[in-house]
Amino acid sequence: MIIRRKEFADMVQNIDAAVFQRMIIHAHAAINAQKQPINDLNVFPVPDGDTGTNMTLTIGAAAAEMRKTHYNTVGQAAGGTASALLRGARGNSGVILSLLFRGVSKAIRDKETMDGRDLAIALDFGVAAAYKAVMKPAEGTILTVSRLAAARAAGHAREDDSLEGVLEAAIQEGQEALAHTIDQNPVLKKAGVVDAGGKGFLVILQGMLDEIRGLPMPESGEEASAPADKADFEAINAEDITFAFDTVFIVRKFKEDTDLDPFRAYLNSIGDSLVIGEDDTAFKVHVHTNTPGSALNEAQKYGTLELAKIENMRTQAEDLAAGRHVQSTDDLEAVESELEKGACAGPVHAAPEKKFGYVAVCAGSGLEDVFRDLGVDGLVGGGQTMNPSTQDILKAIDATPAEIVYVLPNNKNIIMAAEQTVPLCEDKKVIVLPTKTVPQGISAMLCADPDADEEENTAAMTEGFSNVRTSEITYAARDSDFDGFAIHQGDYLALEEHQLFGTDQDLFAMLGRLARSDSHQKAEFISIFYGEDVTEEQAQQAEKIFAEACPNAEITLLSGGQPVYYFMLSAE
Secondary structure, eight states, rough: OOOOOGGGGOOOOOHHHHHHHHHHHHHHHHHHHHHHHTTTOOOOSSSSSHHHHHHHHHHHHHHHHHHHHOOOHHHHHHHHHHHHHHHHHHHHHHHHHHHHHHHHHTTTTTTTSSHHHHHHHHHHHHHHHHHHSSSSOOOHHHHHHHHHHHHHHHHHHHHHHHHHHHHHHHHHEEEEEHHHHHHHHOOOOOOOOHHHHHHHHHHHHHHHHHTTTTOOOTTOOOOOTOSSSSOOOOGGGGGGOOEEEEEEEEEEEEEETTHHHHHHHHHHHHEEEEEEEEOSSSSEEEEEEEOHHHHHHHTTTTEEEEEEEEHHHHHHHHHHTTTTTOOSSHHHHHHHHHHHHHHHHOOOOOOOOOEEEEEEEEOOOHHHHHHHHTOOOOEOOOSSSSSOHHHHHHHHHTTTEEEEEEOOOSTTTHHHHTTHHHHHOOSSEEEHHHHHHHHHHHHHHOOOOOOOOHHHHHHHHHHHTOOOOOEEEEOOOOEEEEEEEEEEEOOOOEEEEEEEEEEEEOOHHHHHHHHHSHHHOOOSSEEEOOOTOOOHHHHHHHHHHHHHHTHHHOOOOOOOOOOOSSSSEEEE
């Protein structure tokens, strides 16, 4: 809609707290509907394809707050929004979004209602807060889009103080700025897309505008107005990612007037993409680094660590390029849900009752049963498509009644998060065995000896999982070319030790090729765990294929119930 001067008088002039709250709820619905298209644009600062998800979860935290709390003034509602965003912020884009709204809340803190001039000033405050917090601001990003949108809002407010008119003018300028981001950032240029964070910010503003115009909210999962372009993730080399671990954590301050400048300088010395958002009681950090443990340890000098999340961006980029399901996208919602459940229930601290205890990460009811039968005390949901946080693992450790707790991450991307529990657990010794697959974790447990001393038990479990080779069969989410293989959407993909073994359109043909591989031909024991999407008949056919191809191996068939992977196989 193009604004004409004669239409100014018909526009919404100002809003109260109730309207502001509905605007935030509408904004969440808007970006949730376009979450995946925004993910498809995400190549900067790293090609991990999660900007849409991160921004959706971030604004979703504020929407949840707006639904449950009544505010008397628009200033109070903005303050509640900013506080919820800070604590719910996900990823670089989510933290910057929280900073933008933090600035907005400061500008209208004392306002009962808000008009266009108030909005223009608030947007300017938000941009200033975001730029101040980002250590090395880059152009062609959400920062650029928000800055130019705020500048246009200020200019429009001098002619028309209607809130609707100012917000629309900001969006129109933001759209022009977004279109130019592809030429401002060489990474975006290479991938052929505009900035994902800038796109997400404008979707949020448009959702707020749609609310005051009385337009219906999009339904959850509705992919409205998907972008015409999608990033060429194969053009981005994962090896170009200097700092591998996307690290996010919240710290509750020891004192309100804490000076974080030395901490900023330290984090900038060990990483990049640094953003710190704060309020009077807490601060939230987003940084890319190769040593997340160092960042967490340093943070504890300034307050109490409340929550941490660590993701491997190199493997995320590799998954995108290969057409595999990418971790930490929609699955983060499940993690968040589990965290919220745990927070409501309160932490459990079990006093030591035995020498050794065990915590394992897995997904699938059958796999959970296997680990329980082997003596695992605590199970943490997660795997290839849903990485648990350090806090999730720590809660399971706390609930384990043992002096020494072994943690089996069972996924290479969970090992780092598990290792962060070691310095955080005060009353128990934590030993993380770097198991990269579920079969490795099972083999480690088969070698556990409750009567051995710590050194002997650790050595036996380590030797046990070190001799296991793991193969998995999954599917291709889209067409791609990876490692010399032409991959087509819907193809079955076989992975051996996390390397692409081959592809096939026939599941049983793929199983046959795996059965004839060297690792299975030389194996004495082969375990086949079939997933939640595999029928009993298909599982028995898989067992038959391996029994015929590997006559010297003992074959075991078990229902794993795991998602994503049709079959998970171990060879020893």
